[in-house]
Amino acid sequence: MRPGRPTGPVRTALAAVATAVALTVAAPTAVPAAAATDPDGPLRVATELPAPRFWNGAGAADGGFEADLAQALAARLGRPGVVVVPVPFARIVRGRFAADLALAQVTITPARARVVDFGVPYLTVDQGVLVRRDGPDPRNPGARWGVARATTGATAVRTVVGAERVRTYANAAKAFAALRNGAVDAVLIDVPIARAVAADSGGGLKVAGGVPTGERYGAVLRRGAPGNTAVADALAALVADGTVARLEAAAFGGDPGPVPRFLP
Template identity: 40%
Template structure:
């Protein structure tokens, strides 16, 4: 065999060895790519750990989500961040008006949403929900000098609500029953609260924890005069078929059982939870 032929064969062999090494290197990373977060089941296969998850939230709903020094804080914010830590993703919050959240999920504009969203059958037709994470009722908030003490006193009153909420649904129901003269809708609950303080509406029907927080921080100007039992439960919402539902549910269960949920609840609601959903 000539020297030139030996050199040619050596080069060919080197190229083959290099190609085999490259194939092995590409094929050996299977454990670090897509995997099921937190184990199998509940339709979670294919979720990437370490991913950024876009989370829609109406960040004007204290104590669940609001801005402090330019950063989102609150019950829902802490809850979602801890869920993400356990499930292997980082939530990136986007401020969205409440009535735009469900349509946005339906159009896949967001990966998830947490915003004190009550689980209803109507919403279930459009999005998937996590297991419940909060029990809530509605409430009647008025100015402290008001003669209104219950829904039965509303008569010719004008009631403010936030558009697209279960509070708005309840107020509309009362109006159909002839118990409320007028229902005025606002884009945010803060707008409704401001209208109440300024005398533009006579009362606000809204989720109890939020109205109670507003009363507690109003220097005595506002008060909750009636709890309106509705037995609502909040859930985290997702586009239909999302592979986040399983990991989120597992993280929620862990947090409820190890005391983390109760700690977040007491931090933002100001008391221990009477019951955990």
């Protein structure tokens, strides 16, 4: 999960997901004045909650990788603290939030970069297969897969197992609930998220394997917002000086290594 670290080859159907991931900062356009945030006030950070290991509570002070990153960004920018703004993921990837940026495990893709701006990548991840410990093998014919709406996992799993076997949920929390109650047999979600949910499941869930995609998370910036350059520069500095790597190690206990490949 080290920032910028490449991954190995994958099957053709999933390679399109990895290929689509690119560092992209789009040309700025006008943002309505009403959407502006106070450059001297607390740093407003949008995210979707819950997000264990990334945001361990409703505020940045509760800790988590992105929560700690938000606090480091605020300090770098000279802003007096962080205000967390809960926003659904599907709105975040469309830039529909009233905040300075979003830190919400958002993979950088060309399609998203046509709508929002991105900072430099701050984490590289693959897709993980989350299952019930006593559940059926989701590779079996007829097994049902769950995904969160508007995620890269939703695109990948439909390509591999077929849309008829996939159930889409409004957010990741609802997909995990469907897995626990048996409505689906697996959820495809980013590896660090899958590991966090499994670790907090009391032994009921496990990560059965992964799908190497080499996706890169980026801070989401509203297209053309006046503070984007300052935020992007501060984030780049935190990546360059090793702060992001230290925060990652603190949140995830270092790099646990790749999960075994699950799909053929």
